[in-house]
Amino acid sequence: MLTEVTATRYVTPLREGGSLPGLVEADDLVPYVMKFTGAGQGRKTLVAEVICGQLARALGFRVPGLVTLDLDPVIGLGEPDQEVQGLLKGSGGTNLGMRFLPRALGFDPLAYVVDPAEAGRIVWFDALINNVDRSWRNPNMLVQGGELWLIDHGASMIWHHNWRGAHAWADKPYDASDHALARFGPEVPAAAAELAPLVTEELIAEAAADVPDVWLADEPGFDTPDAVRRAYVETLRARAATIHERVTLPAGGTPPAGTPGWVTEGASR
Ligand SMILES: Nc1ncnc2c1ncn2[C@@H]1O[C@H](COP(=O)(O)OP(=O)(O)O)[C@@H](O)[C@H]1O
Numbered sequence: 001m002l003t004e005v006t007a008t009r010y011v012t013p014l015r016e017g018g019s020l021p022g023l024v025e026a027d028d029l030v031p032y033v034m035k036f037t038g039a040g041q042g043r044k045t046l047v048a049e050v051i052c053g054q055l056a057r058a059l060g061f062r063v064p065g066l067v068t069l070d071l072d073p074v075i076g077l078g079e080p081d082q083e084v085q086g087l088l089k090g091s092g093g094t095n096l097g098m099r100f101l102p103r104a105l106g107f108d109p110l111a112y113v114v115d116p117a118e119a120g121r122i123v124w125f126d127a128l129i130n131n132v133d134r135s136w137r138n139p140n141m142l143v144q145g146g147e148l149w150l151i152d153h154g155a156s157m158i159w160h161h162n163w164r165g166a167h168a169w170a171d172k173p174y175d176a177s178d179h180a181l182a183r184f185g186p187e188v189p190a191a192a193a194e195l196a197p198l199v200t201e202e203l204i205a206e207a208a209a210d211v212p213d214v215w216l217a218d219e220p221g222f223d224t225p226d227a228v229r230r231a232y233v234e235t236l237r238a239r240a241a242t243i244h245e246r247v248t249l250p251a252g253g254t255p256p257a258g259t260p261g262w263v264t265e266g267a268s269r
């Protein structure tokens with residue numbers, strides 16, 4: 001189970017992505033990026049954030065810590081922005097919180113070099129979860145103190161929008177042509193050899209166990225939240241086995257020579 005905290009102050013919207021997450025403070029005095037259950041993409045975005053985020057962490061990637069954030073919409077009453085006001089009103093109860101990374105820079109593939117092994121691990125992981133939201137246009141990675149962090153897994157596991165066809169996703173390919181790390185020569189087969197054996201039923205089940213029941217309840221075709229969790233485990237487990245054989249990467253390309261000093265120095269101050 002994720003730690004449960006309560007939002008105490010809405011600070012500001014983060015307008016970079018599409019879902020309008022907000023920076024909030026909570027009763028543990030930690031700043032969080034709040035992802036709203038009432039956002040347009042719905043609660044499945046939050047389910048994907050938890051399962052993929054926890055799985056990524058278990059596989060050794062840097063992912064900001066996750067909590068559930070209880071929201072009383074009253075904290076947004078003074079919010080002048082209509083869109084934010086609506087989001088807060090529609091999101092009473094359990095939302096997702098992600099530890100805010102201070103002084104983090106958005107990943108820029110022209111300014112930061114990733115070695116082929118790390119690029120391979122990230123591309124393989126994105127192939128596993130079918131993440132369509134880590135392109136060079138919208139990398140959804142942050143750099144803090146010279147280290148790369150993964151964020152925003154909300155647009156992955158598309159199969160959870162149609163569970164009846166989910167089993168077919170075990171064999172579907174992953175197009176990484178536009179992936180933010182495609183230009184770094186990602187070593188996907190090596191990453192698969194290292195990571196796929198770690199993606200056991202137990203590991204995925206642990207990640208799925210962290211999803212609050214309220215986001216899984218009343219899923220059509222399932223009797224209980226645990227039955228939905230098992231469906232996530234099965235699809236990811238099946239996909240892990242051979243997905244590396246079906247990753248499309250662009251041919252050729254010269255990776256850049258080095259990360260400029262200001263990227264690493266600036267972030268570690
Ligand atoms: N944990 C975090 N720490 C610092 N900044 C963050 C964090 N999470 C998100 N952000 C910032 O907020 C933006 C939007 O968040 P994101 O999770 O990508 O949501 P979406 O794209 O769905 O709107 C990110 O591009 C990033 O600039």
Ligand SMILES: [Mg+2]
Nearest residue numbers: 017018140152
């Ligand atoms: Mg985003």
